[in-house]
Amino acid sequence: MNSVVKKISLFQGLAVAIILILAIISITFVVRNSIVSDIQDDFQQRVKDVRSTFEVLNESIVQSAKSASNVLSSKISNIEIDYSKTIEINSVRTPILISNGEIINKNNDLVDEFTKTIGAVATIFVKQDNDFFRIATSLQKADGSRAMGTFLTNKSPAFDKVMNKEKYIGSAKLFGKNYMTVYDPIIKNGEVIGILFIGYNFDSLYSILEQNLGKIKFGESGYLFTLDSKESQFTMHPTLKNKKIEDLSDINNQNIFKNIINQKEGVIIYDYNEENKKNKKITAYTSFDDWNLIIATNANLDELLHLNSILKKYLIFGGIGLIIILLSISYFIIIKVVNTPxxxxxxxxxxxxxxxxxxxxxxxxxxxxxxxxxxxxxxxxxxxxxxxxxxxxxxxxxxxxxxxxxxxxxxxxxxxxxxxxxxxxxxxxxxxxxxxxxxxxxxxxxxxxxxxxxxxxHNYLNKIATNGLKEHLLKLANGVNYLGESITAILVENKSNGLTLEDSSNVLLANVDKLNISSNEAAASLEETAAALEEMTSNIRNSTENIVKMARYSNEVTSSSKEGENLANQTTIAMDEINKQVNAINEAISVIDQIAFQTNILSLNAAVEAATAGEAGKGFAVVAQEVRNLAARSAEAAKEIKTIVENATRKADDGKEIANNMINGYVKLNENITNTINLIKDVEMSSKEQLLGIEQINDAITRLDQQTQQNAQIASQTQEVAVITDEIAKLVVSNANAKEFVGKNEVEAKKDFILNSKKLTKTLITKETKTNKKISTEKINDNEWEAF
Structure with missing residues (x-):
């Protein structure tokens, strides 16, 4: 260690060792992150590729469902609804729905035939208040019974689209089976009256897809699984298939899959608790909303990072070996240039x-x-x-x-x-x-x-051989063959209808000419009748006005007669009062006459007394004489007055008798005038009623004239339509003959239809002829007019 070279070698070895350790850690970290990133991208791409497979399969299923729906629409057409009549289904009174003249309620033959031919289930709904009610279906419940007599409520995802007169297409699970459903609204007079429903079962296709997808592996133990986002249930999984998330024993695992359903797309790395052991898992997932699915991959991250672990070990052991080599040959490393390599x-x-x-x-x-x-x-x-x-x-x-x-x-x-x-x-x-x-x-x-x-x-004679074909190619070949058969059937029907229409149009054209002539003659006759009735109405109106004037004059005569009767009554009353006064005068005259008689008696007594008195009574005798003279004059005057009063009384009695006779005459005159007035009123009432009746008849004739003119115009337009119909019939037959199809030369017109048309037309022409000869209240049946 005293050698500088050794120290440098040692220090360089330590430095290199530290650098190698840091490099190993960095490389391991970078490589791990790079591998994890690549795995995430790869898993995400692969799960999207799987979703593309689902999308392709879904599009194929949707097209099959649409085709099946079009076939059902072609089989059930010309739909009518009768709200006045009902049929009871499961205690619900449903209005009658009719297709091509056949009642659909409780009639499952049409939908059963469709299911037998196409393979898809069908249901027919009728509008019931604010919901739709199943009246015919080939859909079966889990116990094998028909799913009929239930409602499609406004909670269904198809309800709003159907009410907006739009077709709804979407997947649904019915009685444990997967269907691609099509809800096609039935529209009549601008209103939705029902629904044509088909359900295309794609369980077999899904099973095949599930089997193929189950073979996909991610690493050694990784796999693909799917979740039902609505039911929170595993639909494809090696061990948890058909199991709900809530049934998982570990709460952490439940939360992981719930988050996957909520987020719908992404990549997560998590600790998965399995058999009391935590495994580091990586899952890439995406959603397929058409089937309410979450498609996800699942793999053990440690397995995928196995290469990184090996690389890490190699780097560690290699680094240790390199450090030993560097420590042993550090001298040579120092001498030689090692930086560049x-x-x-x-x-x-x-x-x-x-x-x-x-x-x-x-x-x-x-x-x-x-x-x-x-x-x-x-x-x-x-x-x-x-x-x-x-x-x-x-x-x-x-x-x-x-x-x-x-x-x-x-x-x-x-x-x-x-x-x-x-x-x-x-x-x-x-x-x-x-x-x-x-x-x-x-x-x-x-x-x-x-x-x-x-x-x-336009050559429909060839067929596609189906030998060796399976699944979609087989369905495509069968679909093309069925298309050829359907077009052939349509062409046969078109030619038959064209021939029938051609024959019927000839009969119709001839009879419409007769009807046109009869309508014009009827219109002319009604115009003359209307003119005559108008003149008669004018005469009756004038007579009614004169009778009204007579009634007014009679009322005035009655008033005058009653006034004369009142005056005669007053005259009688006045005569009675005169008689009373005359009687009073007679009584007064009788008194005066008595007074005159007594005065005369008194004057005689006075004259006797004066004669008895002698000279002394002479003056009194003169007075008595004068009194007697005055009494005589009074008696004479009273007699004359009495005679005059008796004459007046007699005249008053005569006047009273005449007044009574006048009263009786006025009474009889009033009675006669009253009877006359009543007769005039009866005549006036009858005239008014007659005028009203004539005016109503005149109005009816006017309306009938207008209707006849319209009928004549309609008959003329019908003639033009009949000519066009004849040309169309010939064109239909010509177009059908221009195409090649099976049975072309054997097609004939529908004889029964032509015979019925001739009978109906003959009946109508007979009725029209009777109407022209004589105005009748007979009405031709509405069905006959519509058929005509």
């Missing part, structure tokens, strides 16, 4: 790790040409760097070519193939699988395209 090695390793971490696209070799350990190390490192670089570049080229080819596949170009060969057996197997898959798909797609090209040229 170490720097070159360090730079080469750093450059190599940057290349491994994809921070650089190229790597530089370590430039050491010495034959010592540094030179050998450099050569070994350079050889491994070149070998690693070559393998990585080959793999990258094949991967890049695979990405390009798959990108072309995605755009629809199936002619591209992988041509690069690499030394990696797994990648070569992937290359062969991709090329074989492309060949198979391209061949079958070409067959389908050739068949569809023939279909586009």
């Amino acid at each position: 170490l720097v070159s090695i360090n730079n080469g390793l750093s450059d190599f790790f940057d290349y491994l971490n994809r921070e650089k696209n190229e790597v530089n070799l370590i430039n050491i040409n010495s034959k010592d350990e540094f030179g050998k190390m450099a050569r070994v490192l350079n050889q491994n760097i070149e070998r690693t670089k070559k393998g990585i570049e080959e793999d990258r080229k094949l991967i890049d070519e695979t990405i390009n080819v798959l990108g072309e596949f995605e755009q629809g170009d199936l002619c591209q193939r992988l041509n690069i060969s690499v030394s990696n057996p797994a990648l070569m197997e992937l290359k062969n699988v991709v090329n074989n898959m492309a060949n198979n798909i391209e061949t079958n797609i070409d067959i389908v395209l050739n068949t569809l090209e023939k279909y586009s040229n």
Whole structure:
């Protein structure tokens, strides 16, 4: 230790040892972080690739569900609803829903036939208050019974879209099975009256996908698993399948998976408690919302960092050995220049790790040409760097070519193939699988395209052979074949309908001509009738006005008669009062006559007494004589007055009798006038009622005239429509004959329809003819008019 060289060697050895220890720690830390970062990126990318697989499968299932929904819509069409009639289902009165004249309520034949043909389940809902009610279904519950007679409430995710007259497509789990559902609203007169529902079961496809995904490994014990985000349940897992998160025994594990569901996407490293032992786990996860799934990877981080552990051990042991070597040969290290080789090695390793971490696209070799350990190390490192670089570049080229080819596949170009060969057996197997898959798909797609090209040229005679096809290719071939059969059936029906329409249009055209002529004649006759009724109405209106005037004059005569009767009554009363006064005068005259008689008696007595008195009574005798004369004059005057009063009484009695006769006459006159007025009122009332009736008849004739004019115009327009219909029928038959399909030459018109049309048209023409001859209240049945 007294030697400076030894001290320097020792100090340099210690310094190098410290540097190596720090380098080992740093390299281990950097490499670990780099590996962890690469693992995180790789796991995240792989889980996204798995999600892409789910998305492709989901799109295929959605397309199948849409196709099935279109088939159901084509089978159940011309839908009508009758709210006036109901059918009871599970104690609920549902309005009758009719498709092509057939009642759907409780009728499961249509949906069963659809399920048997297509394989998807179907349900028909009818609008019931604010919900929808199942009236026919092929969907079965877990116990095998039909899921009919239940409501689709506004809590369903499909409810709002259906009420907005939009189609809803989404996955759902029904009675333990996975379905891709399509809710297609039934719209009538701008309102949603029901729903056509189909459910496409994709459990088998999901099982196949689950089996294939279960084979994926991450490290030695890593695996792929999925979570149902709504049910918080494992749907795919090696040991926890169909188990809920809440059922896990460890609370920490529960919180980890709950956070994964809440965050939906990311990468986490955590301690997982398993069998009383903690394992460091890494999980990358992402969400697939269409199926409410969380797709996640799970791997043991220590397994993935095994290479780092080995590298750490190698670095430690290598460092220890290097320290011993450096301590033993420190003298030579001091003498010789060691800085340059170490720097070159360090730079080469750093450059190599940057290349491994994809921070650089190229790597530089370590430039050491010495034959010592540094030179050998450099050569070994350079050889491994070149070998690693070559393998990585080959793999990258094949991967890049695979990405390009798959990108072309995605755009629809199936002619591209992988041509690069690499030394990696797994990648070569992937290359062969991709090329074989492309060949198979391209061949079958070409067959389908050739068949569809023939279909586009209106040749529907060819079929696609289904031997050796499975799953989607088999469904595609069957779908194209079914398309050809469906188009053939449509063409047969079109030609048959065209022939039927052609025959019916000829009958309709001839009868519409007759109807047009009859309508015009009826319109002319009604115009003449309306004019005659108008003149009659005017005459009756004038007569009614005259009768009203007579009634007014009669009322005035009645007033005058009543006034004369009142005056006669007053005259009678006045005569009675005159008689009373005359009687009073007679009584007074009787008194005067008695007074005159007594005065005369007194004057006689006075004359006797005067004669008895002699001379002394002469003067008294003169007075008595004068009194007797005055009494005589009074008696005579009273007699004359009495005679006059008797005459006045007699005249008053005659006047009273005449007044009574006048009263009786006025009474009879009033009675006659009253009877006359009543008769005039009856005539007036009858005239008004007759005028009102005539005016109503006139209005009815006017309306009937307008309707007849409209009928004549409609008949004219119907004739034009019949001509156009005849031309369309000929065009339909011509277009059908221009296409090649099975049974084209055997198609005939529907004879029963033509016969019924002729009978109905004959009935209508007969009724129209009767109407033209005589105005009748007979109405033609509404169904006959609609059919006509």
